[in-house]
Structures are given as structure tokens and as C-alpha cells.
Amino acid sequence: MRTDAARLWVEACSLISKELPEKDYETWILELNPASFEDDTLTLEAPFGLFRDRVRQAFLPAIERAVSVAADRRCRVAVVVGSFGGTRPTGREKPRPTGERSVRTTAGLTNKKTFENFIVGESNRLAWLGAQQLADGKVHAGNPLFLYGGVGLGKTHLLLAIQNRLKKRGRRVLYYQGEEFTRKMVEALRLDRMEQFRNEFKVADALLIDDVQFIAGKKRTQQEFYHAFNFLHGAGKPIALASDRGPGDLEALEYGLQSRFQGGLLADVASLDDDLRVRILKAKAQEAGLGLADILIERIAVRLQGSVRDIEGLVLRLRAATTHQGADLDERLIETLIAPYVASSAPITLDKVIDTVAWVYGITRAELLSRDRSRRVAWPRHVAAYLCRKLTNSSLPEIGEVLGGRNHTSVLRAVRSVADRVSGDAAFASRLREIEGMLGHVPDPRM
Ligand code: ADP
Ligand code: MG
Numbered sequence: 377m378r379t380d381a382a383r384l385w386v387e388a389c390s391l392i393s394k395e396l397p398e399k400d401y402e403t404w405i406l407e408l409n410p411a412s413f414e415d416d417t418l419t420l421e422a423p424f425g426l427f428r429d430r431v432r433q434a435f436l437p438a439i440e441r442a443v444s445v446a447a448d449r450r451c452r453v454a455v456v457v458g459s460f461g462g463t464r465p466t467g468r469e470k471p472r473p474t475g476e477r478s479v480r481t482t483a484g485l486t487n488k489k490t491f492e493n494f495i496v497g498e499s500n501r502l503a504w505l506g507a508q509q510l511a512d513g514k515v516h517a518g519n520p521l522f523l524y525g526g527v528g529l530g531k532t533h534l535l536l537a538i539q540n541r542l543k544k545r546g547r548r549v550l551y552y553q554g555e556e557f558t559r560k561m562v563e564a565l566r567l568d569r570m571e572q573f574r575n576e577f578k579v580a581d582a583l584l585i586d587d588v589q590f591i592a593g594k595k596r597t598q599q600e601f602y603h604a605f606n607f608l609h610g611a612g613k614p615i616a617l618a619s620d621r622g623p624g625d626l627e628a629l630e631y632g633l634q635s636r637f638q639g640g641l642l643a644d645v646a647s648l649d650d651d652l653r654v655r656i657l658k659a660k661a662q663e664a665g666l667g668l669a670d671i672l673i674e675r676i677a678v679r680l681q682g683s684v685r686d687i688e689g690l691v692l693r694l695r696a697a698t699t700h701q702g703a704d705l706d707e708r709l710i711e712t713l714i715a716p717y718v719a720s721s722a723p724i725t726l727d728k729v730i731d732t733v734a735w736v737y738g739i740t741r742a743e744l745l746s747r748d749r750s751r752r753v754a755w756p757r758h759v760a761a762y763l764c765r766k767l768t769n770s771s772l773p774e775i776g777e778v779l780g781g782r783n784h785t786s787v788l789r790a791v792r793s794v795a796d797r798v799s800g801d802a803a804f805a806s807r808l809r810e811i812e813g814m815l816g817h818v819p820d821p822r823m
Contacts, residue, residue, distance in 0.1 A: 381411060382410050387446035396438060403692070403696070408455070417454055419454045423689065423693060425457055491537045494530065495659055502641075503525075506521045510616055511537070519614055519641075520609065520615035522616075522617050522618075525644050525646060527683060528685030529683050529684055531586070531618035538616055539551050550582065553585075554585060555590045558591060561597055585601075587618065589626055602633060602636075605633070622644065650677070654678065657690075664694075675735050679714070681717065681718060689717070693713055697709065726774075729763045745779060758790035759811075762794035763808075763811065763812065765787075772788055
């Protein structure tokens with residue numbers, strides 16, 4: 377079912393992309409997820425309510441036309457808020473028109489995937505270096521290049537960057553999605569065109585296979601792939617593969633492919649650290665023309681979870697909201713918008729309480745933990761103490777320790793003074809609940 381919807385959507389997308397201005401297409405259409413196709417109705421998921429409404433208002437006729445053409449009969453399209461609207465984003469792959477893969481992105485933020493716009497940190501440096509070496513023809517250093525890691529962390533980006541650079545150098549590059557390889561081969565078998573299929577490899581200067589995990593377990597595909605691989609590898613042609621796990625964890629890999637894959641450079645793309653996360657959010661926000669102050673971006677970034685793709689989704693979301701509001705985003709709205717992207721099920725830590733409280737009161741963490749006793753920073757400190765006590769299992773001495781080395785009686789005093797105010801000041805109490813919401817449960821972002 378899902379693949380039906382996905383396939384139909386891919387075809388429809390390529391029609392829609394010709395009809396709509398590129399910016400609209402990238403901002404609104406590429407962000408939709410095909411959920412199901414039943415009774416001639418294609419259901420598309422939008423990330424949140426305002427988004428859904430805008431798509432319905434502005435693009436529904438164009439979408440229905442394209443889907444009907446793609447399906448060869450009159451179809452209807454339903455746009456709903458997707459399951460990822462209320463929970464953390466999943467980083468699901470979105471279909472994009474084949475052949476345009478290299479110029480479309482999830483969030484439509486970057487047109488081209490290159491080495492230059494790949495942001496490098498500790499977690500992806502080896503992959504980035506290995507990919508560049510390969511693209512520059514230094515194959516002896518690591519051929520094949522095997523990139524692996526979780527979804528949305530830049531593997532496809534690097535493969536496309538390799539492709540772009542090789543093409544610039546006039547090389548003929550074969551680029552396949554894992555599934556696409558199988559599909560093409562099955563088709564060639566059916567149409568009795570294996571010769572042609574194989575010839576493509578014979579004339580290629582480089583082979584790039586994305587999501588190679590999809591060929592594991594498929595005997596015939598692997599066999600064919602093995603021959604192609606050996607042929608090109610033997611000829612010293614660059615080969616790069618990407619997978620969601622390392623070759624050792626690809627079960628059902630036959631014909632010695634496992635050891636072949638392990639014979640070159642294995643480079644994992646690990647999840648983001650805070651530093652890289654901040655730099656990526658900054659870059660993507662800038663590309664999208666979001667006028668958020670650096671300091672705000674940093675505060676958001678450190679609270680985020682998830683992959684680069686998630687970050688792009690968030691940026692898109694922030695941008696869509698500014699388009700709607702026609703105004704600057706205030707902190708309350710930002711809080712709502714980022715809610716699905718920040719840690720939610722993770723236990724509340726003292727650090728998180730401190731960071732969030734500092735953020736809410738507009739002071740730095742260092743100020744909150746300092747000896748400064750002016751009310752501007754002392755009060756937030758008391759609030760932090762209160763919330764640490766209420767929301768974590770830490771003892772008073774432990775809380776005093778992280779709050780800049782205070783003794784437990786002063787922590788207790790702080791907790792009591794905040795508790796007093798909570799019971800006497802309804803407005804403050806509700807503000808405090810809001811902060812607790814930020815730390816704990818995710819408010820429903822559907823609007
Ligand atoms: P994967 O193939 O690992 O699932 P992608 O390569 O599709 O992930 O990356 C998801 C999105 O994040 C893409 O739009 C990609 O351009 C972007 N991206 C990933 N890593 C980086 C990075 N280090 N710098 C800039 N953009 C990145
Ligand atoms: Mg990928």
C-alpha cells in the first residue's frame with residue numbers, strides 16, 4: 377500500500393514540479409508525505425495544521441491534476457496532518473522525482489549537494505574526507521568507500537557530492553538507489569535486456585549505490601551487483617556505497633560481498649554533537665533566510681535531537697510560520713514550533729532545567745550559576761532550584777552542587793520562596809507550568 381502511494385507520488389511530483397514555481401514546489405510539495413492510496417484517493421501528510429491548510433488552499437487543484445495524470449484516472453487527494461506532526465519527526469525518506477534527485481532536497485534549502493555545503497564536524501569528517509578523495513580520483517586510498525550511519529546524517533549528500541564532482545571532471549557516473557538497482561535489473565530481465573543493463577556498467581567511470589542495505593537478501597540482485605562491482609573495482613574505478621548499517625551488520629549478504637565492502641574505506645557518519653548541530657542549524661537557517669539571532673539559534677540547537685534532516689524540517693517549519701505570521705517569531709511561538717524536535721521522553725536532567733530556565737529568563741547559564749545576587753539572576757536561580765527539586769530525583773545537596781556550589785539550606789530557602797509564590801500568584805503559577813511543559817511533555821503543535 378505504502379509503496380503504491382509512494383510511487384504514485386513520485387510520478388505526480390515530477391509533473392507538479394513543472395507546473396509550480398520552484399520555490400513553492402520545494403517549500404510546500406516536497407514536504408508532503410504520501411501516506412496511503414485507497415479508493416482512488418491519495419492521502420498526503422503535512423507536518424502541521426497551518427501547513428496543511430495552505431497546501432489545500434493554494435495547491436490542491438494542481439496536485440489532484442498531477443495525481444490523476446500519474447494514475448491515469450480521476451483521483452482525489454486528501455491532505456491531513458501527518459503522524460509526525462505530533463511526535464518527533466521520523467526522518468522518513470521522501471520521494472522525489474527521479475532524475476531530479478540531485479537538485480531537490482527535503483526542505484528545499486539547498487539546490488545542490490556539494491562538498492562545499494557539507495558542514496564538517498568530528499562525527500562526519502572521515503566520511504567527508506574519504507568521499508573527497510574518491511571524487512578526486514585517489515582511489516587507492518579507499519575503494520570502495522563504504523559510508524554507513526543513521527538516517528538523515530548526510531550519506532546521500534556525500535554520494536551526490538561525489539557524483540557532482542566526478543561529473544564536473546567529465547566522468548560518467550552511475551548512481552543507483554538500492555531499490556532502483558533491483559527494479560532496473562528486474563525490468564531488464566523481464567524485457568530481455570540484460571545485455572544493455574550490464575553494458576551500462578562497462579562504460580561507467582564510477583559506481584555509486586545508495587541505501588545498499590536494500591540489496592541484501594535479494595539473491596539475483598546481489599549476483600548481478602557482484603559482477604558489476606568486480607568489473608569496476610578491477611578496473612580501478614571509484615565505487616562508493618551508503619548503508620544504514622556497517623557491512624558486518626548486513627545480514628544475508630552473499631557472494632562475498634561483505635568482504636568486498638570491507639576491503640576499502642569504512643567511514644561511519646555518527647550522530648551530531650552539539651557543536652555540529654549548532655553550526656548546521658545556523659547554516660540552514662541562513663540559507664532559508666530566517667532572520668534569527670545567532671544566540672537564539674544556539675539556544676534552540678542545544679535542545680534539539682535528531683538528524684540533519686530533522687533540522688531541515690524544523691527550519692522549514694519556522695520559515696513556513698514566518699511566512700504565515702508575516703512577522704518575527706516570538707519566543708512562545710518558537711517554543712511551540714520546536715516542541716516536536718526537542719527531547720521529550722528523555723528524563724529531565726538538572727542541566728536541562730538550568731538551560732531552560734536561563735533561556736526563559738533571558739540570562740546566560742553562567743549568570744544563573746554565578747554568585748550574582750541581584751534579583752535579575754537570583755530569582756531565576758530560585759526557580760531553577762524549585763524545578764530541579766520538583767522534576768528530578770536529585771537531593772538538595774546535589775542541586776546545590778550543580779547550581780554553582782550552594783549549600784542545601786540555601787537551596788531549600790529558594791525552593792520555598794518559589795513555592796510560596798506559586799500558591800499566591802496565579803499568573804506566575806501558569807508561567808511555571810509553561811516552563812514545565814517545555815521540560816517535560818510536548819504541547820500539541822497542531823494548530
Ligand atoms: P542520509 O542519506 O544519511 O539519510 P541525507 O544525505 O539525505 O541523509 O541528509 C539529509 C539532509 O540533511 C539532506 O538535505 C542533506 O543535504 C542534509 N545534510 C546532512 N548532513 C549535512 C551536513 N553535514 N551539512 C549540510 N547538510 C547536511
Ligand atoms: Mg540517504
